[in-house]
Amino acid sequence: MACKRGALIVLEGVDKAGKTTQCKQLVQALQQSGRPAEMMRFPDRTTTIGQLISAYLEKKSDLEDHAVHLLFSANRWELVPLMRKKLEQGITLIVDRYAFSGVAFTSAKPGFCLDWCMKPDVGLPKPDLVMFLQLSPAEAALRGQFGEERYETKVFQGVVQQKFEQLRKDPSVNWQVIDASQSVEDVHKNITTHSLNTVEAAQNLPVGEL
Numbered sequence: 001m002a003c004k005r006g007a008l009i010v011l012e013g014v015d016k017a018g019k020t021t022q023c024k025q026l027v028q029a030l031q032q033s034g035r036p037a038e039m040m041r042f043p044d045r046t047t048t049i050g051q052l053i054s055a056y057l058e059k060k061s062d063l064e065d066h067a068v069h070l071l072f073s074a075n076r077w078e079l080v081p082l083m084r085k086k087l088e089q090g091i092t093l094i095v096d097r098y099a100f101s102g103v104a105f106t107s108a109k110p111g112f113c114l115d116w117c118m119k120p121d122v123g124l125p126k127p128d129l130v131m132f133l134q135l136s137p138a139e140a141a142l143r144g145q146f147g148e149e150r151y152e153t154k155v156f157q158g159v160v161q162q163k164f165e166q167l168r169k170d171p172s173v174n175w176q177v178i179d180a181s182q183s184v185e186d187v188h189k190n191i192t193t194h195s196l197n198t199v200e201a202a203q204n205l206p207v208g209e210l
């Protein structure tokens with residue numbers, strides 16, 4: 001009998017929402033419960049394309065806004081063969097940011113509409129579950145200063161938050177909003193419950209496409 005596929009689970013949210021911590025803890029919890037799981041993150045700064053993106057985010061280089069949008073998307077596409085292979089092997093992928101960050105961050109810039117921003121990611125593997133870690137800009141500010149990277153300002157993050165709200169209206173995507181103002185442990189319990197349900201439900205379904 002063919003092995004059951006892994007689930008594709010994405011964590012999204014504005015900066016400081018706790019995505020990376022929660023992704024790591026979720027992978028551990030799934031592994032400890034005997035379900036193979038691995039973490040991925042986008043942008044993946046280790047590839048050649050990822051290094052261009054990283055230099056841009058660190059403000060070591062400037063790139064035209066459309067061009068950088070396409071690079072972020074290309075960075076996701078270049079990892080698709082690996083993602084599909086792992087899912088087929090029964091490994092659940094916990095992904096720190098995905099195409100939704102791509103659309104939210106670029107469409108927060110002047111002159112970009114959601115529709116244009118979504119086009120390059122059409123056809124990517126569709127997540128079985130997208131958990132949005134919800135945290136107000138005021139609460140995010142209490143968690144510390146933004147760093148030095150591009151996009152890390154309160155005003156820009158506020159616009160990104162609004163763009164995510166628009167994206168969450170798409171009923172073809174399985175969104176779950178998680179209150180990220182709870183304790184790390186409570187958020188963890190919440191996302192683990194959603195993830196366990198999704199791992200069970202996804203295993204007999206084909207991987208969809210965005």
Ligand code: DGP
Nearest residue numbers: 042043072073097101102103105106151
């Ligand atoms: P980090 O998740 O900490 O590695 O930060 C990556 C930064 O890049 C963060 O500010 C969000 C932003 N970002 C992530 N994906 C995309 C994308 O596809 N397009 C754009 N324009 N920005 C993105």
